[in-house]
Amino acid sequence: xxxxxxxxxxxxxxxxxxxxxxxxxxxxxxxxxxxxxxxxxxxxxxxxxxxxxxxxxxxxxxxxxxxxxxxxxxxxxxxxxxxxxxxxxxxxxxxxxxxxxxxxxxxxxxxxxxxxxxxxxxxxxxxxxxxxxxxxxxxxxxxxxxxxxxxxxxxxxxxxxxxxxxxxxxxxxxxxxxxxxxxxxxxxxxxxxxxxxxxxxxxxxxxxxxxxxxxxxxxxxxxxxxxxxxxxxxxxxxxxxxxxxxxxxxxxxxxxxxxxxxxxxxxxxxxxxxxxxxxxxxxxxxxxxxxxxxxxxxxxxxxxxxxxxxxxxxxxxxxxxxxxxxxxxxxxxxxxxxxxxxxxxxxxxxxxxxxxxxxxxxxxxxxxxxxxxxxxxxxxxxxxxxxxxxxxxxxxxxxxxxxxxxxxxxxxxxxxxxxxxxxxxxxxxxxxxxxxxxxxxxxxxxxxxxxxxxxxxxxxxxxxxxxxxxxxxxxxxxxxxxxxxxxxxxxxxxxxxxxxxxxxxxxxxxxxxxxxxxxxxxxxxxxxxxxxxxxxxxxxxxxxxxxxxxxxxxxxxxxx
Numbered sequence: 001x002x003x004x005x006x007x008x009x010x011x012x013x014x015x016x017x018x019x020x021x022x023x024x025x026x027x028x029x030x031x032x033x034x035x036x037x038x039x040x041x042x043x044x045x046x047x048x049x050x051x052x053x054x055x056x057x058x059x060x061x062x063x064x065x066x067x068x069x070x071x072x073x074x075x076x077x078x079x080x081x082x083x084x085x086x087x088x089x090x091x092x093x094x095x096x097x098x099x100x101x102x103x104x105x106x107x108x109x110x111x112x113x114x115x116x117x118x119x120x121x122x123x124x125x126x127x128x129x130x131x132x133x134x135x136x137x138x139x140x141x142x143x144x145x146x147x148x149x150x151x152x153x154x155x156x157x158x159x160x161x162x163x164x165x166x167x168x169x170x171x172x173x174x175x176x177x178x179x180x181x182x183x184x185x186x187x188x189x190x191x192x193x194x195x196x197x198x199x200x201x202x203x204x205x206x207x208x209x210x211x212x213x214x215x216x217x218x219x220x221x222x223x224x225x226x227x228x229x230x231x232x233x234x235x236x237x238x239x240x241x242x243x244x245x246x247x248x249x250x251x252x253x254x255x256x257x258x259x260x261x262x263x264x265x266x267x268x269x270x271x272x273x274x275x276x277x278x279x280x281x282x283x284x285x286x287x288x289x290x291x292x293x294x295x296x297x298x299x300x301x302x303x304x305x306x307x308x309x310x311x312x313x314x315x316x317x318x319x320x321x322x323x324x325x326x327x328x329x330x331x332x333x334x335x336x337x338x339x340x341x342x343x344x345x346x347x348x349x350x351x352x353x354x355x356x357x358x359x360x361x362x363x364x365x366x367x368x369x370x371x372x373x374x375x376x377x378x379x380x381x382x383x384x385x386x387x388x389x390x391x392x393x394x395x396x397x398x399x400x401x402x403x404x405x406x407x408x409x410x411x412x413x414x415x416x417x418x419x420x421x422x423x424x425x426x427x428x429x430x431x432x433x434x435x436x437x438x439x440x441x442x443x444x445x446x447x448x449x450x451x452x453x454x455x456x457x458x459x460x461x462x463x464x465x466x467x468x469x470x471x472x473x474x475x476x477x478x479x480x481x482x483x484x485x486x487x488x489x490x491x492x493x494x495x496x497x498x499x500x501x502x503x504x505x506x507x508x509x510x511x512x513x514x515x516x517x518x519x520x521x522x523x524x525x526x527x528x529x530x531x532x533x534x535x536x537x538x539x540x541x542x543x544x545x546x547x548x549x550x551x552x553x554x555x556x557x558x559x560x
Contacts, residue, residue, distance in 0.1 A: 133397025
């Protein structure tokens with residue numbers, strides 16, 4: 001009775017917590033105000049963005065010759081999950097599993113002379129997570145008319161590609177730049193080899209790339225440095241080819257000896273070497289235990305078993321009782337024939353082979369001779385990137401509602417940090433507060449809340465969600481531990497959850513204590529060879545369609 005009362009009290013406490021109004025974070029009084037920072041290009045998707053950005057109506061070829069159109073919908077709106085600054089809108093990828101492409105043209109091309117730093121920074125908010133898809137952007141090369149036209153596609157040349165990508169084995173932040181070979185004039189993609197994991201969260205994440213005049217670079221996530229290196233040594237294939245290469249015409253001579261050691265030709269097998277000696281032998285010092293019963297079998301017929309009444313000796317054959325362990329052997333060292341245990345043979349040597357000695361004919365490892373590389377060049381300034389004239393998102397994703405905002409392109413890292421201070425660092429605490437203290441604003445939580453009426457399932461569901469939030473937060477921002485532990489909503493929830501779990505354990509323990517022993521199984525009758533079929537639940541998957549693409553709609557100030 002005590003354990004039942006514990007469950008009831010715990011359930012009442014949890015129901016009171018679940019049904020009571022959630023401790024919602026105070027509505028933010030911070031409203032969006034456009035920045036005064038100009039940079040070389042700044043985009044906050046303020047009214048009139050449609051005149052700056054053009055969605056593509058082109059197509060791309062995949063899987064051979066199969067054509068896919070860029071029919072994914074783009075929209076500018078406020079976040080639907082964990083909103084931060086009131087009135088702060090961003091560009092949102094709205095369609096699942098569709099090709100998306102949109103681009104904007106700069107007022108004038110941006111050139112790179114290597115005398116100043118180059119900074120690229122933007123925000124990504126993955127409102128439904130990122131299971132498979134990209135959230136990167138491209139800086140489009142000057143001289144291509146498809147930058148701000150319906151022909152923008154994956155074939156449009158770009159200078160830099162930067163941002164998160166996740167699908168299957170891919171889980172990283174890309175930094176790719178296209179480098180022009182000064183000898184051939186051809187372009188080649190250079191991929192950063194340093195691994196940076198993306199920030200997968202429903203709160204905003206800030207991605208920053210800084211390329212310095214000395215050709216060093218740094219990648220930051222949420223204003224924290226994640227990797228750095230140089231354009232010379234952190235990319236594959238390398239910017240500059242090797243000065244010397246293998247001579248393709250050089251071949252290894254037929255008499256070249258590259259075996260460093262050989263078997264000693266003068267060695268002979270010792271006369272006392274017994275190759276046939278076994279590796280294991282019986283222990284000659286072992287003695288049979290005094291309580292070993294050699295005359296007793298390990299298994300005996302069950303003396304309590306009885307032949308079933310329906311057993312027919314003529315039809316079913318002679319009935320034999322099932323075998324059970326011999327009780328005489330349970331407390332003894334063993335039963336049946338005794339034999340000494342096996343031990344390693346001290347005289348075992350195995351097969352004989354001659355020892356190895358240095359090869360007197362050894363010439364060392366062979367390698368083809370080196371000759372000057374005809375394709376060699378040395379570019380001292382790979383940071384003199386191809387001029388850029390626009391920016392574009394060309395993406396496919398299984399997750400919709402990916403929001404992009406506060407794009408900055410410029411030459412001043414301090415200015416980029418100042419821009420982040422008035423945008424990202426203002427909204428992030430507001431979003432995190434909603435994530436931890438106002439999960440009821442999350443559509444995914446609301447769906448789970450309605451679809452899990454069972455109190456225990458709801459408890460486990462909420463524990464999992466809140467644990468994931470805390471683990472993800474502490475992984476990237478360990479300084480938030482104090483804030484999380486001060487949240488009375490977290491503490492109250494875990495107290496109720498622990499009470500329910502303890503009550504369930506008490507109930508389970510009582511139930512197990514009252515359980516009666518199962519009856520001993522009886523040998524089955526061969527006549528009883530039919531079993532009633534067990535009904536199996538049949539479920540069918542319901543295919544969900546994807547809404548067709550619509551034109552990008554304009555939002556004006558004050559629209560809800």
